[in-house]
Amino acid sequence: MGRGSAGAGWPAASPxxxxxxxxxxxxxxAELPLVREELRRRIDAQEPADLRDRLLLVLDEMASNALRHGGGRVEASVRRTGNAFLVAVSDGDARTPPTPAVDRDPSEGGLGLHLIAELSTAHGWYVEGDAKTVWAVLPRT
Structure with a gap:
């Protein structure tokens, strides 16, 4: 794999x-198109277009996973951390870790976590209370 690695699962770690x-x-x-549009508008125009595209893809994959499989409330954020962006998505399923698809035909989906790991320099997940947060760091340079 590339920069990151999804491996058998994501590491349990704090961002x-x-x-x-x-x-x-x-x-x-159905709310994701509006979220993507806001992110496109609000990310600094000085950031490279490919970074905006990667942020949009990672946010969309994480948020759609949480909405489809996470149960309960979902909160998503994109914040700055030094020379990178931190994308984090929390959902109400604290018992189920993010698990990348293994030995699955790509046409069946489920490869988003692998893609996120490839695009990020660090990724992980943690539990706080009854919420699980999945996160990834995308470098600005």
């Missing part, structure tokens, strides 16, 4: 500290 950014509360995948 790096992050500051100012965007945050959304989501209840349906």
């Amino acid at each position: 790096p500290p992050a500051c100012d950014g965007l945050q959304w509360r989501l209840s349906d995948v």
Whole structure:
């Protein structure tokens, strides 16, 4: 794999500290086009277009996974951390870790976690209370 590796599962780890950014509360995948549009508008125009595209893809994959499989409330954020962006998505299924698809035909889907691992320099997940948070760091350079 590339920079990151999804392996058999994602590592249980806390994300790096992050500051100012965007945050959304989501209840349906139908809200994702509006979230993507807001992210496109709000990411600094000085950021490279390929970085914006990667952020959009990672956020969309994480949020759609949480909405489809996470149960309950979903919160998503994109924040700055040093020379990178931290994408984090929380859902109400604290008992189920993010598990990348293994030995599955790509046409059946389920490869989003592998893709996120490839695009990120670090990724992981943690549980706080009754919420699970899945996160990934995408470098700005």
